Amino acid sequence: MVELHEVRVTYANGEGIERITLSVAPGELVFLVGPSGAGKSTVLKTIYMERLPAEGHVVVGEYNSLFIKKGEIPYLRRRIGIVFQDFRLFADRDVFENVAFTLEVIGARQKEIKRRVLRALADVGLSHKARKMPDEISGGEQQRVAIARAIVNEPVLLLADEPTGNLDPETAAGIMEVLLRINTRGTSILMATHNYEMVRRYQGRIIQINNGRLVA
Amino acid sequence: MNIRYMLKETGDGFKRAWGSCLLSILTIAFFLTLLGFLALVSANIDYFKRTLNERLQLQVFIANVLDDREIAELGQHIGEIPGVRKVSFISKQMAAEEFQKEFGRELFAVLEENPLPSSFIVQLGVAAEEEGRIRQIAGRIEQLSGVDEVVYHFQTLFKLQHYAQLAATVSWILVLFVTLGSLFVVSNNIRLVIAARKPIITTMRLVGATPAFIRTPLLLEGMSQGMIGAVLAALLLYAVNRVLTGLVSGLLAVPPAGLIFIVAIGAVLGFLGSMLAIKRYL
Numbered sequence: 299m300v301e302l303h304e305v306r307v308t309y310a311n312g313e314g315i316e317r318i319t320l321s322v323a324p325g326e327l328v329f330l331v332g333p334s335g336a337g338k339s340t341v342l343k344t345i346y347m348e349r350l351p352a353e354g355h356v357v358v359g360e361y362n363s364l365f366i367k368k369g370e371i372p373y374l375r376r377r378i379g380i381v382f383q384d385f386r387l388f389a390d391r392d393v394f395e396n397v398a399f400t401l402e403v404i405g406a407r408q409k410e411i412k413r414r415v416l417r418a419l420a421d422v423g424l425s426h427k428a429r430k431m432p433d434e435i436s437g438g439e440q441q442r443v444a445i446a447r448a449i450v451n452e453p454v455l456l457l458a459d460e461p462t463g464n465l466d467p468e469t470a471a472g473i474m475e476v477l478l479r480i481n482t483r484g485t486s487i488l489m490a491t492h493n494y495e496m497v498r499r500y501q502g503r504i505i506q507i508n509n510g511r512l513v514a
Numbered sequence: 515m516n517i518r519y520m521l522k523e524t525g526d527g528f529k530r531a532w533g534s535c536l537l538s539i540l541t542i543a544f545f546l547t548l549l550g551f552l553a554l555v556s557a558n559i560d561y562f563k564r565t566l567n568e569r570l571q572l573q574v575f576i577a578n579v580l581d582d583r584e585i586a587e588l589g590q591h592i593g594e595i596p597g598v599r600k601v602s603f604i605s606k607q608m609a610a611e612e613f614q615k616e617f618g619r620e621l622f623a624v625l626e627e628n629p630l631p632s633s634f635i636v637q638l639g640v641a642a643e644e645e646g647r648i649r650q651i652a653g654r655i656e657q658l659s660g661v662d663e664v665v666y667h668f669q670t671l672f673k674l675q676h677y678a679q680l681a682a683t684v685s686w687i688l689v690l691f692v693t694l695g696s697l698f699v700v701s702n703n704i705r706l707v708i709a710a711r712k713p714i715i716t717t718m719r720l721v722g723a724t725p726a727f728i729r730t731p732l733l734l735e736g737m738s739q740g741m742i743g744a745v746l747a748a749l750l751l752y753a754v755n756r757v758l759t760g761l762v763s764g765l766l767a768v769p770p771a772g773l774i775f776i777v778a779i780g781a782v783l784g785f786l787g788s789m790l791a792i793k794r795y796l
Contacts, residue, residue: 346720369724376722386717390530402519403723447721 379448542743700787740784
């Protein structure tokens, strides 16, 4: 479903990723582990095509980085859910509206939006906080809202970039439980993290990256 | 595209930054009121010019020695000169009646005979700004035999015409500045909105929002600001114009189509202003 072939991305400061080849199969749980600055986020960025490779190519479903047109990128991203370390919620909208946004983008009907948002919020255990504003809930809850927003459109792949990075161990464990539950329902997950100790407790393939290269 | 969502986003945009929106609306209202006044001044100048053109006439006094046939021939000659629209004959008797009507005094009370000469009123088919041509026509009439004198009082008209022309030119220059000013105001406000919402817009892109989905509420917001400002301007213009037309006779009233046109201009300026900001900053 997701394949990176000999991908190279270079930033102006010389950092980036070099000859990365990896794949994520449907329903698979993959941890991309490495220290800060190792290139984890860059790998994820090539998958949601925020960065296009200078060399090599990325395939996500029917989209190929070699042939994708700029106008097709939003449609690729609608098939992927993305969760960030800093949550990136819309501060001017309540929890319900934050999650609903993904469905507004695809032009879903109001009835459908309501049904699917409530289900996504139930999946992350936040049905009771639908009308709260982001600054009225805890960090862990904010990340659950971000996960709900990422899964509400039933993506085939969930990309999580340090989703527990800003959370205490207990809250992080709760987030991991949510992600694992989503994965058991068939959604592939590629999670980037620096916390090797945490991910080795869960069943999933671990890929290590350091200095922009995969570690054998 | 979800219209309900777009309208809600536009409304929320106003709520989120109501201060800058209000400022933008009031500034546009000010600019468009000015624009409306300038258009009105320009329309009144045009109307004034048309009135002047209709009143452009020469009075040709006829020598007393001419008989009726010669007078008729002279009238015909004058009528054949290019630039002459209409020639009307004023007999001595008609001139005396006119005198009495204007001054309210019996002309023959002190004089034994009618001293007023017969004349032609020559209406010209040229515009008042064609001073040289008017002088040329007057000169040609003056040279015709049987013409005693050609009288015209165009100096004041020529001066008024000159000032009217100047006022019209200044109006149009101001219109240009006002239009650019309105564009700048909307564009700047939308630029601020974009700057404030940059992180949100980035996230919107990451969850699959198309550029059109992100831009449409901003365009609608700019367009609405332009329209609301224009409605305020139209109302103000209508009210002031009503008061002025009551005070000064002969002033043109703002036609309803003109008010609708101002609102449409506001919408277009708002749309273009947002478009400029979006093209540059989004």
